[in-house]
Amino acid sequence: MKQQSKLIIKDLKSKIKDSVKHSVFKFIFSLLAAYFIAFIPNYSYLSYDASLMLFILLIAAFLWMTEAIPAFAVSFLIIALEILLLGYHNFDFDSSNKEWVYYLKAWSNPLIFLFMAGFIMAIAASKTKLDLWLAKRVLFYFGNKPNNILTGLMLITFILSMFISNTATTAMMMTLLIPMLKNMNKDNPFQKGILLGIVIAANIGGMGTIIGTPPNAIAVGILGDNAPSFVEWMIIALPPAVLLTIIFRWLILKKYKSNEDTIDIEKVKRVSHFDDSTSTFTKVPTIPSWKKSLVIIVFTITVSLWLTGPLHHIPTPVVSLFPIVVFTVFGIINTDDIKEINWDVIILIIGGLSLGAGVAKTGLDTWIGTQFSIDGLDLFLIASIFTFIVILVSNFMSNTAATNIILPLVVALVSSMGDSIVSYMVISVALCASCAMILPVSTPPNAIAFSSGKLNSKDFILIGLVAGLLGPILILLLLSIYI
Template sequence: MININRLKSKKIKFSLRHSVTKFLFSLLMALLISIFPDYIGLSKDASLMLFILCFSAFLWMSEAIPAFAVSFLIIVLEIFLLSYHDFNFDSNSKEWIFYLKSWSSPLIFLFLSGFILAIAASKTKLDLWLAKSVLFYFGKAPHNILTGVMLITFVFSMFISNTATTAMMMTILIPMIKSMEDHNPFQKGMLLGVVVAANIGGMGTIIGTPPNAIAVGILGNSAPSFLEWMVMALPPAILIAIIFRWVILKMYKSTEELIDIDKIKRVNHYDDSTTTFTKIPTIPSWKKILVIFVFSITVLLWLTGPFHHIPTPVVSLLPIVIFTIFGIIDTNDINEIRWDVIILIIGGLSLGAGVTKTGLDVWIGTIFDIGGLNPFLIATIFALIVILISNFMSNTAATNIMLPLVVALVSSLGSSMVEFMVISIALCASCAMILPVSTPPNAIAYSSGKLNSKDFLLIGVVAVVVGPLFILSLLSFYA
């Protein structure tokens, strides 16, 4: 027992030293890039903001501290370095309030509403019931089952986190997979279909994935509405999903003509943190009806915003208020919301606001002359970069790093081009899936034991090629 404790202690000390080393390295690199050089035309505030930008980027990439902790650090540094010049706290400066405004951003309530809707659907079993009901309409042929699985996963991921959606679909698929022949390649095909659809489906709405929300926050008043985002993002997402369906059917052909889908009738519920079966109390019918009604009304109001002119974040308050008042969402559910993701988004918004306020964006746009370059080439380069780094770190953190830089570089090209760049790069962040740990859906599917690393390499390479191609091509019509 003593030896085990010693080993644990050594492991903790090594991990701590490793984290401290990465933290100090990130700090040193940020200082070398931003403070020590004497840049021409760079104001003191902009220089400090460049330090904050570089420091946060290195911390996110090195994972020296948790990603959400970097967001807190960004805001603290902005307040102390930019709000109180020379640390003069007697100046009665109110600039610090500016850097806290991201906490009250309407966008946060929109994303919070998405979490609330997901929890309500899960607690009342509506997500599982709907998925099972719809899947039966596709029949027992393998290609039809894959279509159904990908379609259900895709649609759910537009409104529910891809993690919860993947956990739910895994619960449905495991009984089917166990009933298949042991060496049937289609077992892998179905799992990969869920992974792809969960990752790509989030592109479809503002609340589908954090990078989308960050893009909307960066664009500010020029950001597209809920419906406008869907009009732009859904076509490339659907085309990418169709290409993946074709690839999966070619690479993982079923050795059985029919698949037994009757097994899913026995599926009762799931635990989205462990993807295992759990027993929960019977849900009263009125709660199910209320969730269906509120969910439908909320989505309908989001989609019809141009007609009734109710702001999307205001509509988002509807499920938050109703579900909490009627006890569908309780204290435990509130505690389980992914607050770390919300804090990460807040950090990104504050970072972008600081870059603009200090004039760092103007300076970056000045020193890098991109006037002679093709804007679509620039977008392609940044899209590939964000996909690359998103494979090794959170795509939310990767988007937080990239989008302020993109806005700074292309601000001189006009608002329509800025919007094209920002939205394209945010969507491309969802195409990072080359490793088993690249995204939560990848990790969940990999934990089934049915997939190998090379399976993710295949879909990852396809995503790198097909994703930017369709996204940039189709969004160019709006530039």
């Protein structure tokens, strides 16, 4: 037994050592590649500060692509390099120099509070089981016919993903699906159809609002004063998202047709909480009715204020403070809940905003724009190239990181074409980042569904190809109507 334990420990140490070696190699490669591209060629009309910013942009891109260090750590590195290399010229740490403060402004960006409100509202809904209650109520309204069940599940997931992270939404929906799947015939292909329907609705539903997914927030941050409001974003993004979901529903029903006329959903009524450690369902802890009522009231007021912004003119980030303050003051959200917020995602967004700010401040965006002649090229073609690039990259890395890399380049290339064109390009790329789902690891919802054991890697290929090819076309065509 001791000998076996020693072998296990030795094997573990060897794996850790190899992992560290690979990470160090990737980091050094990223650093050297960025240095040689940024400084070795003699670029015409590129200022020294812009060269430094190009170096920072490249090292961030390489580190995000190679995953040499955690994605959020890259954001910290971006800000630190901007402060050291651009905030203090020639490392002159003069106490009167306040230029370095510019590169910390992303931390106080109003969007951070907007996204934080989304996380806190999600935790509040989960703690009071309102998300589960809503899902069960809607599901039973649709009945037990396979077609209707799929419609109900995709609708619930789509709506929740607009306001709650797609990861949390998918995890919650899986608690509903587990007893349902167990009551279905093992050879029923509809099992796969339901799981893929949840994945699709979770990924695409996030397109619908600014807080639905990080790429949306990054796009709004980069557009600044020209960014659409909360309700304007919904008017722009919901039509392609809804149309894509409808197309996918039709496709799933064709490919994964149920061999049962009805599906037993009665056990779903008793679903309360699924304990991963014991693989059993446990009873819902008693939740005071006043807490449930408070969460419902705050949710209703917050979303209503977000949707009616043009009427009362209260900025969306200011409205976001309402649920944050109420839930924390009244104890709905406690210290442990605050720790559960996906701070790594928020830090990743901050890194992207800081990267975009540095590119603009140093003039790197102007220089990049002059290096490529896009005069005479069709706007739809230019937009298509970037949207397909972001989908390709997002299939193999975080769509947040991919958006962080690509959006500053997009702005740099089309900044001279007018604010409306910039908005069209930036919003299109951000929305298309949500269409990357060809691999089990492409998105967290994919991974969660794959972990059920009901899906194979090849099952994601069809939905990934349809989303990756059809998604950009629908998004670009429908956005051209509004922008």
